[in-house]
Amino acid sequence: MTDFPAPSQHLPRRSDGFSVAAMLFAGLCVLAAFGTTRLMRGALTGLGVYASAWEIVFGLTIAGSGTLFWPALRSLVVTAKARAARARNDIVELRIETAAAKDHAFITFGWGAFALCIFGFISFVLTNDAAVGKTFFLLPLIQAKWWLVTKQFLLNNLFIFVATEILVLVWGLMVALARLIPGKAGRPIRALAIIYCDVFRGIPAIVTLYLIGFGIPTSGLSDLIVPHIVGLFIDLSAMSVAEVRAVTRIPVSWWCVLALTLTYGAYVAEVYRAGIESIHWSQVSAARSLGLSYIQTMRYVIVPQAVRRIMAPLLNDFIGLQKDTALVQVVGVVDAFNQSRIIAANAFNLSAVTIVAILFVLITIPQARFVDKLTERDNARMRAGG
Structure with a gap:
């Protein structure tokens, strides 16, 4: 018993x-x-x-x-x-x-x-x-240098972040779709996508910035290619050599955008891939049985569902991206962090660096709250549909 x-x-x-x-x-x-x-x-x-x-x-x-x-x-x-x-x-x-x-x-x-x-x-x-307060929070210095640091933040850090984020969203999706191409014919494309992701996830962002920011301009590759591209839209024959160089010169900030796009494109591609693979295989089978091609299936059926599932991981990557814009100072870009270092060296005080920290936090919090709202709305819609 x-x-x-x-x-x-x-x-x-x-x-x-x-x-x-x-x-x-x-x-x-x-x-x-x-x-x-x-x-x-x-x-x-x-x-x-x-x-x-x-x-x-x-x-x-x-x-x-x-x-x-x-x-x-x-x-x-x-x-x-x-x-x-x-x-x-x-x-x-x-x-x-x-x-x-x-x-x-x-x-x-x-x-x-x-x-x-x-x-x-x-x-x-x-x-x-x-x-400690005088070292990090000297209010007179913060008040005097706030706009000087903020201006560089808006002109360089924020510009590089927004431009890179747009490119990364597109480039990462392209790499993810390339890695998921089915069939034997897609094997070489899948191999290229895997090699790209492995290489650029393995190289630190600061190394990629240094190699591209200094390497490409030093190699003269941009001076060889860019004039031909610009010449398609502008008549360069009537310009002097100095004017041609001024027109065809690519700012260093764009090389930073390229370097960060290559680095974070590899991370975001893996986030996209995880979201796409989380959709049940029957969705793909149903779409293909209706006559949709692989691209149409991804565009109209799979990717819209996958994007809703990866909003939080994407936010984490973009927060990391906006923080890594402070690394562009290694190639000579006078961003907010570089400007604050100059001020700190002159004033023997780190309050200017505190300004940079505050600015990064101020643009991070709204993004986090926005994604929280999107996630809550999507969860509510799914619960209502269930």
């Missing part, structure tokens, strides 16, 4: 420990708030910008951390109800109250961890008489 466990073995664990720990953690957060406000008061006094209005800020900071006691107290109250339910053997009520007590305790832990991270960052900035 099978021995069933006693009902008490199915009861939830007591939440008393969670509630007490939540109270102690809330007290720790209040102590951290006191310590942080002391550091802020000392740093502001040393900088000569301390005013009585800051006391209001300090008071609000401590009071805000004190609100963590509220969910901790709620957890204690609900824990008492859970103990009473356990005493009268009310299992349903016991489960409900225990879960509620743990939820209130976890609210304290979650917001307390958030507050401790904020206090830790502020303390780090104000450490050693705000020496």
Whole structure:
């Protein structure tokens, strides 16, 4: 005969420990708030910008951390109800109250961890008489050099990023489709696509930038080919040698676009391939049975479905791409990072580099939120269709 466990073995664990720990953690957060406000008061006094209005800020900071006691107290109250339910053997009520007590305790832990991270960052900035803050966040220098760095960011980093992203989207899809061409006749094309992906995923982006940014102009290849292409649209015979060179000269930023396109095209091609192969093979069979060619099947049936599935991986690649635009300084492009390095060398301060970090974060967050919205909308549509 099978021995069933006693009902008490199915009861939830007591939440008393969670509630007490939540109270102690809330007290720790209040102590951290006191310590942080002391550091802020000392740093502001040393900088000569301390005013009585800051006391209001300090008071609000401590009071805000004190609100963590509220969910901790709620957890204690609900824990008492859970103990009473356990005493009268009310299992349903016991489960409900225990879960509620743990939820209130976890609210304290979650917001307390958030507050401790904020206090830790502020303390780090104000450490050693705000020496860290003066090194990375010197407000007068940031205010004076903000537009100078931002201008280079818009003219070079953002331009290279947008141009490369457009080319990578097209080039990566072409490589992915080439790698998936079926049949024996497509074997050489598949081999070329595989070799390309393996090579350019193996070479660091900075090496590709250096080789293309310096190598092609130095080899004279561009001087040999570009005039013939430009001559199809402009009459170069009536121009002097200097004018021809000025017209046919390719800016270094375009070589950077080419190098980054080749590098990230290999990564994005693999993302496309993963999305295409995630579509069930029956979709391809059904499309081909209706008389669609391979290209038509990919264009009208497979790729639209695959793109929706790879939005998040594509975003990760493009975030990496926009950060790697800072590498173009190795070929002499005066981008935002290069400009900030010049300012830092002259001012003996890294606050200008902080401007670059802020700019990159500002263009990354909207992209992430936009893709989140697209993903949520697509998931909602699929759930409604299901």
